[in-house]
Amino acid sequence: MTVDPQVLRSVMASYPTGVTIVTSQHDGQLCGMAANSFTSVSLDPPIVLVCCQRHARTAEAAKRSGRFAIHILRHDQVDHARAFVGRDAQRFDAVPHDVDANGVPILRDWLALIVCDTYSVMVAGDHEVLFGEITHCERVDAAPLLFHESALKMLPKLPALGPTAAAAADDDDLYDSLVRVLAPPIRPPRS
Numbered sequence: 001m002t003v004d005p006q007v008l009r010s011v012m013a014s015y016p017t018g019v020t021i022v023t024s025q026h027d028g029q030l031c032g033m034a035a036n037s038f039t040s041v042s043l044d045p046p047i048v049l050v051c052c053q054r055h056a057r058t059a060e061a062a063k064r065s066g067r068f069a070i071h072i073l074r075h076d077q078v079d080h081a082r083a084f085v086g087r088d089a090q091r092f093d094a095v096p097h098d099v100d101a102n103g104v105p106i107l108r109d110w111l112a113l114i115v116c117d118t119y120s121v122m123v124a125g126d127h128e129v130l131f132g133e134i135t136h137c138e139r140v141d142a143a144p145l146l147f148h149e150s151a152l153k154m155l156p157k158l159p160a161l162g163p164t165a166a167a168a169a170d171d172d173d174l175y176d177s178l179v180r181v182l183a184p185p186i187r188p189p190r191s
Contacts, residue, residue: 016148019077021084022050022130023097023105024061024068030105031058032091034084036147037127038070046134047119051127059128062118068132069104072112075143075154080107082152112139 017036024031037051050070052059062068073080083094096108104115116132123129146153 013148013150016146016153019073019081019145019147019152020050021071021073021080021095021107021110022052022058022062022068023071023107024058024065025099025103025105026061026064029061030092030097030099031061032084032105033058034081035070038072041131046137047131048114048116048134049129049131051124051129054123054126054128056128059121059130062130062132063121065103066118067102067104068116068118068130069100069106070114070116070132071107071110072114072139073145074109074111074140075145077109077111077145078152078154080109081145110140111142111144113137 018038020035020038022033022035022038033052033056035050035052039049041047041049048070058068080095083090092105097105098108100106100115106113106115113136114132114134115136116134119131119133121128121130143154
């Protein structure tokens with residue numbers, strides 16, 4: 001059975017994601033790209049991944065230099081995201097940044113910052129999966145920028161939803177690790 005690329009694109013657009021800027025450098029050339037295929041992989045050791053088109057300049061720089069940074073954007077940083085999209089984008093000319101001690105370009109404003117050593121790279125179809133072992137991370141308190149239905153969306157900071165005590169007692173799925181991250185369950189005593 002063949003999957004219709006337009007249907008697949010529509011299905012994937014239905015899943016909201018955060019928006020990141022991935023940066024690296026090699027031989028003095030600063031590289032950066034917007035990416036929404038990003039996730040945590042492991043806490044011990046601390047590893048994340050980001051997906052890049054094969055032979056993307058930023059991924060090539062991360063592989064050669066052995067380092068890269070991921071900047072998770074705030075809801076009011078639409079212009080930052082747009083500055084890093086397209087081959088001829090303004091990138092670092094449009095967005096204030098510094099360079100860390102290892103030569104990695106670090107944007108001055110973000111919701112969260114993750115700096116990595118390149119851990120490994122895996123080819124998957126027309127993309128490469130860039131795994132990074134985290135060497136530094138920090139965050140500020142703000143709402144995220146989202147990518148949903150092929151558009152950037154601003155999301156106000158919303159209150160967290162938590163499970164009720166009755167739901168926690170009846171639903172073993174609430175003990176799943178992803179649910180614990182999203183909404184720590186109320187654990188009733190077990191008999």
